[in-house]
Amino acid sequence: MREEGASLLRPQVALPFLLVCMIWGSTWWVITGQIGQVPSAWSVTYRFAMATPAMFAVALIMRKSLSLGMAGHRLALMMGALQFCGNYNFVYLAEEHLTSGIVAVMISLMLVPNAVLARLWLGQPVTRRFLQGSAIAIAGIALLLIHEARDAPMGGGVISGIVFAVIAMLCASFANVMQANETGRSLPMVSLLAWAMLYGTLIDAVLASVTVGAPVIPQGATFWWGTAYLAFAGSVVTFPLYYTLVRQLGPGRAAYNGVAVVVVAMLISTVFEGYRWTLLAGLGAALATVGLVVALSARRPAAKSG
Numbered sequence: 001m002r003e004e005g006a007s008l009l010r011p012q013v014a015l016p017f018l019l020v021c022m023i024w025g026s027t028w029w030v031i032t033g034q035i036g037q038v039p040s041a042w043s044v045t046y047r048f049a050m051a052t053p054a055m056f057a058v059a060l061i062m063r064k065s066l067s068l069g070m071a072g073h074r075l076a077l078m079m080g081a082l083q084f085c086g087n088y089n090f091v092y093l094a095e096e097h098l099t100s101g102i103v104a105v106m107i108s109l110m111l112v113p114n115a116v117l118a119r120l121w122l123g124q125p126v127t128r129r130f131l132q133g134s135a136i137a138i139a140g141i142a143l144l145l146i147h148e149a150r151d152a153p154m155g156g157g158v159i160s161g162i163v164f165a166v167i168a169m170l171c172a173s174f175a176n177v178m179q180a181n182e183t184g185r186s187l188p189m190v191s192l193l194a195w196a197m198l199y200g201t202l203i204d205a206v207l208a209s210v211t212v213g214a215p216v217i218p219q220g221a222t223f224w225w226g227t228a229y230l231a232f233a234g235s236v237v238t239f240p241l242y243y244t245l246v247r248q249l250g251p252g253r254a255a256y257n258g259v260a261v262v263v264v265a266m267l268i269s270t271v272f273e274g275y276r277w278t279l280l281a282g283l284g285a286a287l288a289t290v291g292l293v294v295a296l297s298a299r300r301p302a303a304k305s306g
Helices: 011-032 040-061 069-094 100-108 111-122 128-151 158-178 189-212 221-249 256-272 279-296
Strands: none
Touching: 011 100, 011 221, 011 256, 040 069, 040 189, 040 221, 069 100, 069 158, 069 189, 100 128, 100 158, 100 256, 100 279, 111 128, 111 158, 128 279, 189 221, 256 279
C-alpha cells in the first residue's frame, strides 16, 4: 500500500494536520515577542536548548534507537546547521523588519526551491501544473511585498527583511530535501531530529557568542513562556508530526499544510500586529494562496523503479 494514498479525512491524518497548522501559524507571532529583549541569536539558542532534551526524551519514550552511524551523524549535523541554526536565525532577523504574516507567506514559497533541489538531488520531475502554480504564488507575494514596502510597519528595513526571509527559506529548503535522501529515510525521524537539534543548538551558541557576545538572560516571564511554547509546541510536537504526515500523504499533499499555516499567521498578524489590509494586499494574499494550492495539487510523479 502506498503511503501517499492516505486520506486527509481520516482522523489519524486530519487531526495532526490541523494541530501542526494551528501551532506553526501561531509561532510566527510568538517569535515577535522574543525580539528586542535579547539578541535574536540567543533567542534561537534558548529555544533549541529547551527543545533538544525533550526531543531525545521523545525518542527514548518511543523506544527508537539513537544510534545513527557516521553517515547519519553527518546528515544530522548538516540539518542542524541549516534547519535549526541558519533557518531560524534568519527568520528571527526577518521579523525585526517585516510583520510575522509576511514572513510566513515568504517562507511558504519554499516549495519552489524544494522542487528544484529535489529535481537536482533526488531526480524527482517537476510538473507543468506545479510551475504554473508557483508563478501565480510568486505574483501574489510580489503584491504583498509592494504593499509592505509602501506601509513599512516595522521601521522601514523592508529590503533587509526580504533578504533575511529568502535566506531562511533556502536554509530550510536544503534541510528538507537533504533529509529525504536514502540515509535520512533509513533512520528513525525522532532520533534524527534529536541529534540535528543538538548539533544546531551547539552551533547556535557558538554563533551567538561570536556575533553578539556573552549570553543575555532576560528577566521577564513572558519571554520564557514564549520560548517554552516555541520549543515544545513549535518544535518538539510539530516536527515529528509533520514528517509523519509527509510519509503518510507524500511531500506534495503534506505541503498543503503550508497554505493553511499562512492563513492562520496572516489572521493572527491582523489581530495582534495591526496588519492593515488593502486591495493590493488582499489580491496578493489571494493570488499567493491560489498559486500554492494549484502548485501543490499537481500529481506527484510516480517513483522510478529499480
